[in-house]
Amino acid sequence: DAGVIQSPRHEVTEMGQEVTLRCKPISGHDYLFWYRQTMMRGLELLIYFNNNVPIDDSGMPEDRFSAKMPNASFSTLKIQPSEPRDSAVYFCASSPQSAGNSNQPQHFGDGTRLSIL
Amino acid sequence: GNSVTQMEGPVTLSEEAFLTINCTYTATGYPSLFWYVQYPGEGLQLLLKATKADDKGSNKGFEATYRKETTSFHLEKGSVQVSDSAVYFCALNTNAGKSTFGDGTTLTVKP
Numbered sequence: 001d002a003g004v005i006q007s008p009r010h011e012v013t014e015m016g017q018e019v020t021l022r023c024k025p026i027s028g029h030d031y032l033f034w035y036r037q038t039m040m041r042g043l044e045l046l047i048y049f050n051n052n053v054p055i056d057d058s059g060m061p062e063d064r065f066s067a068k069m070p071n072a073s074f075s076t077l078k079i080q081p082s083e084p085r086d087s088a089v090y091f092c093a094s095s096p097q098s099a100g101n102s103n104q105p106q107h108f109g110d111g112t113r114l115s116i117l
Numbered sequence: 118g119n120s121v122t123q124m125e126g127p128v129t130l131s132e133e134a135f136l137t138i139n140c141t142y143t144a145t146g147y148p149s150l151f152w153y154v155q156y157p158g159e160g161l162q163l164l165l166k167a168t169k170a171d172d173k174g175s176n177k178g179f180e181a182t183y184r185k186e187t188t189s190f191h192l193e194k195g196s197v198q199v200s201d202s203a204v205y206f207c208a209l210n211t212n213a214g215k216s217t218f219g220d221g222t223t224l225t226v227k228p
Contacts, residue, residue, distance in 0.1 A: 004160075031214060042220050043161075043206070051216060091160050102228040103149040103168040108160030 002026070004109035006092050018080040020091060021112045023092030024073055031095040034067055034077050035051045038088045049075065060073045089113050119144045123207050123219035130226050135152055138192040138208035138222050141183075148209040150174075150183050150190040151216070155204040164192075164205070197226045 008116040014018055025032050033048040047057040052069045060067070064083070069075040079086055087110045097104040124139040142148065149168045153161040165174030170185035179194045188209060207219040 033215065043218055045215060048215055055214060093160070095212065097210065103166070103210050104210070105151055105153075105163040105166060106161075106216055108162065110158070110160050 004029065004092055004107050006090075006093050006109035006112050007110060009110065010113045010115075012117065013082060014117050016081045016085055017116075018114075019082045019086075019114060020089050021077040021092075021114070023075045023077070023109060025075070025092070025094030026096075026107055027073065029094035029096045029107070030072075031097055031106075032069060032075050033093040033095070034075070035091040035093065036088045037091060037111070043091075046077070085114045087114055087116050119148070119209060119211060119217040121207050121219040123205075124220050125220075125222070127186070127223040127225060128182055130198050130224070131180070132199055132228050133185070133196045134226075136142050136192070136194040136197045136201075136224070138205055138207075140190045140192065140219060142188050142190065142217075144188075144211055144217075146211050148211050150181070151208045151210070152179070152181055152192050153206040153208060153218075155206065155221070157203075161206060179214055183215055197224070199226045199228055200228045 007022045034046040036044045046059045047067045049069045067077045091111045093106040093108045095106045120143045122141050142143040153165045154164045154222050157163045167174040167183035173182045180191045196221040204221045204223050206221045208216045
């Protein structure tokens with residue numbers, strides 16, 4: 001089975017540029033999560049969707065960050081304009097968990113390593 | 118709110134040593150509990166889980182028992198290998214949809 005697919009795996013860009021990270025969840029999973037991981041802050045939940053609808057975006061650091069899920073098989077995380085402090089590994093995860101069923105794990109992609117110069 | 122507290126790392130062991138990584142949690146309701154492992158350059162992957170009190174999850178020689186009375190889910194392995202070097206995360210799910218993760222514990226196993 002194909003797992004969660006993220007692209008690109010690595011991105012290096014200059015400060016001020018727009019960055020778009022992409023995620024394809026596992027087919028049939030109705031939850032999708034975006035995380036950021038850094039040495040200083042560890043693993044942070046940025047936003048999550050249920051059935052393509054954003055449920056909680058309280059972890060999005062600022063207005064420069066936005067996320068969309070136009071359909072069940074695709075999501076994007078966009079940073080505009082990017083800053084050096086946005087450098088991190090960004091993970092997408094999906095889960096088949098539905099309301100009332102908490103015993104399903106999350107399935108993570110291999111992440112996008114983002115460097116903002 | 119929900120929270121997960123993990124034993125602080127890093128943890129360094131010699132090959133074939135016994136491993137324990139402590140995890141305690143606070144949650145409303147009856148959560149499911151998980152251990153994830155993250156190898157360098159990869160995403161987190163499920164190691165084991167337990168969905169109700171007294172359940173024992175096990176995988177690849179690792180074990181953890183869901184202890185409701187002590188709100189704990191400690192990870193153990195009887196004999197670690199160099200290939201077990203990774204970051205280990207304890208996590209819980211409730212019915213709210215999202216997971217709550219601990220801060221992660223880095224394990225290094227030396228030959």
